[in-house]
Amino acid sequence: MNIPKSSFPRIVIIGGGFAGIALAKKLSKQEVQVVLLDKHNYHTFQPLLYQVSTGGLEPDSIAYPIRKVLQDFPNFYFRLAKVSEIDTEKNTIQSNIGALKFDYLVVASGSKTNYFGNKSIEDNSMEMKTIPQSLNLRSLILENFEEALLTSDLNRRNALMSFVIVGAGPTGVELAGALAEIKKGILPKDYPDLDTRLAQINLVQSGDTILKTMSPNASKKAEDFLEKLGVNVWKNVRVTSYDGTTVTTDSDLTFESETVVWAAGVKGAAIKGLDAEQFVSRGNRILVNEFNQVKGIDNIFAIGDVAQMESESVPHGHPMMAQPAIQQGKLLGDNILKLLDKKPMTPFVYKDIGSMATIGRNKAVVDLPNFKFQGVFAWFVWMFVHLFSLVGFRNRTVVFINWVYNYIRFDREARLIIRPYKKKLKS
Numbered sequence: 001m002n003i004p005k006s007s008f009p010r011i012v013i014i015g016g017g018f019a020g021i022a023l024a025k026k027l028s029k030q031e032v033q034v035v036l037l038d039k040h041n042y043h044t045f046q047p048l049l050y051q052v053s054t055g056g057l058e059p060d061s062i063a064y065p066i067r068k069v070l071q072d073f074p075n076f077y078f079r080l081a082k083v084s085e086i087d088t089e090k091n092t093i094q095s096n097i098g099a100l101k102f103d104y105l106v107v108a109s110g111s112k113t114n115y116f117g118n119k120s121i122e123d124n125s126m127e128m129k130t131i132p133q134s135l136n137l138r139s140l141i142l143e144n145f146e147e148a149l150l151t152s153d154l155n156r157r158n159a160l161m162s163f164v165i166v167g168a169g170p171t172g173v174e175l176a177g178a179l180a181e182i183k184k185g186i187l188p189k190d191y192p193d194l195d196t197r198l199a200q201i202n203l204v205q206s207g208d209t210i211l212k213t214m215s216p217n218a219s220k221k222a223e224d225f226l227e228k229l230g231v232n233v234w235k236n237v238r239v240t241s242y243d244g245t246t247v248t249t250d251s252d253l254t255f256e257s258e259t260v261v262w263a264a265g266v267k268g269a270a271i272k273g274l275d276a277e278q279f280v281s282r283g284n285r286i287l288v289n290e291f292n293q294v295k296g297i298d299n300i301f302a303i304g305d306v307a308q309m310e311s312e313s314v315p316h317g318h319p320m321m322a323q324p325a326i327q328q329g330k331l332l333g334d335n336i337l338k339l340l341d342k343k344p345m346t347p348f349v350y351k352d353i354g355s356m357a358t359i360g361r362n363k364a365v366v367d368l369p370n371f372k373f374q375g376v377f378a379w380f381v382w383m384f385v386h387l388f389s390l391v392g393f394r395n396r397t398v399v400f401i402n403w404v405y406n407y408i409r410f411d412r413e414a415r416l417i418i419r420p421y422k423k424k425l426k427s
């Protein structure tokens with residue numbers, strides 16, 4: 001990898017997501033050598049991926065070059081590399097660009113989609129965890145409308161204009177709301193010769209509540225908002241298979257749809273060498289102690305989505321969200337420095353600053369620890385928080401201008417098929 005030898009201890013970080021970047025920033029200007037490895041050369045702001053999928057934002061406004069984050073830090077090295085294996089005995093990682101020895105290793109590789117072993121859904125549905133996947137979805141949605149215009153087969157036309165989103169967590173809810181707004185505001189203008197009223201947006205949830213990690217009020221209000229926007233919310237329905245056209249469920253309900261988005265599960269992106277049963281939870285997250293140390297290994301840590309820190313209050317670990325990842329990254333930076341100074345490390349305590357979801361224009365739900373609210377004010381709070389959480393001044397400016405423009409013009413101008421998507425060529 002051509003990383004120079006150094007008298008400083010070498011800390012290797014796998015993943016430049018929320019956790020990895022927060023840690024890297026904490027270690028800047030310290031007497032350590034930091035090597036950050038990521039399979040992408042950019043950091044992705046995942047909470048706004050659904051806006052890329054629905055033409056509200058260009059992909060480059062939610063991505064930020066990792067090299068730029070690190071460019072002012074001495075002793076920092078970035079390599080574009082996919083890590084394939086960790087040797088915990090020899091303190092080495094293997095990747096597509098070679099091997100690297102470490103003194104300390106931090107796994108911050110995030111999560112991946114969990115299909116719970118359902119092959120038909122994995123093969124035929126769309127996922128939305130990366131920018132390329134969001135672009136695939138954007139292309140597919142638009143290609144389907146183009147095809148709907150051409151076909152004279154009514155059943156096929158309906159299937160091309162019908163969407164099924166599986167999983168009514170924040171991702172599913174936000175995507176469903178955005179699609180409903182496109183149906184109402186954009187499709188009739190773009191496709192005047194197509195009866196776009198027939199477009200169906202179905203949000204399917206296996207449990208009896210949507211946004212189940214939020215307050216009952218937020219959940220109820222979000223459902224009202226979705227119904228007002230024309231989304232069909234199906235609760236207590238479990239999707240069992242999808243062959244590319246027909247979605248079957250555990251009830252009599254079936255859907256004919258050419259676009260199924262799977263937002264119903266994630267699992268830790270544990271890496272070979274740390275993915276054996278003794279290291280991971282049922283959700284494939286690496287088990288760590290209160291210092292984010294991998295159980296039984298002093299110099300290897302896991303943070304963010306990939307880490308499961310179990311305690312009495314959180315028996316399944318902290319939520320797979322940006323805040324726990326950022327907070328763990330920051331604390332681990334301090335703790336590694338303490339470890340090097342032979343001082344005791346500080347245990348991680350998660351500070352829950354709340355959660356939120358937007359359903360559409362002027363419609364959002366916000367749960368703060370002491371204050372819960374919904375509607376227009378919540379929507380402004382949602383926008384403000386997301387805008388200021390984005391990495392980079394340019395991204396914030398571009399997103400802000402886009403949002404103002406979209407708000408005034410009722411528009412989403414990034415509805416472009418730049419990279420046509422062929423269903424069989426899923427990547």
Ligand SMILES: Cc1cc2nc3c(=O)[nH]c(=O)nc-3n(C[C@H](O)[C@H](O)[C@H](O)COP(=O)(O)OP(=O)(O)OC[C@H]3O[C@@H](n4cnc5c(N)ncnc54)[C@H](O)[C@@H]3O)c2cc1C
Nearest residue numbers: 015017018019038039046047083110304305320321322325
């Ligand atoms: C669509 C969507 C919407 C979301 N909305 C919200 C929200 O509104 N609020 C919220 O708090 N959270 C939200 N989340 C969750 C949030 O994005 C994650 O909890 C957060 O990104 C976790 O940070 P992380 O650093 O652990 O992982 P990530 O940010 O996923 O970063 C992991 C990094 O590791 C890299 N990587 C993975 N494997 C390897 C490998 N083998 N080799 C090299 N590099 C590797 C990846 O390329 C990536 O850059 C959302 C997630 C998604 C997918």
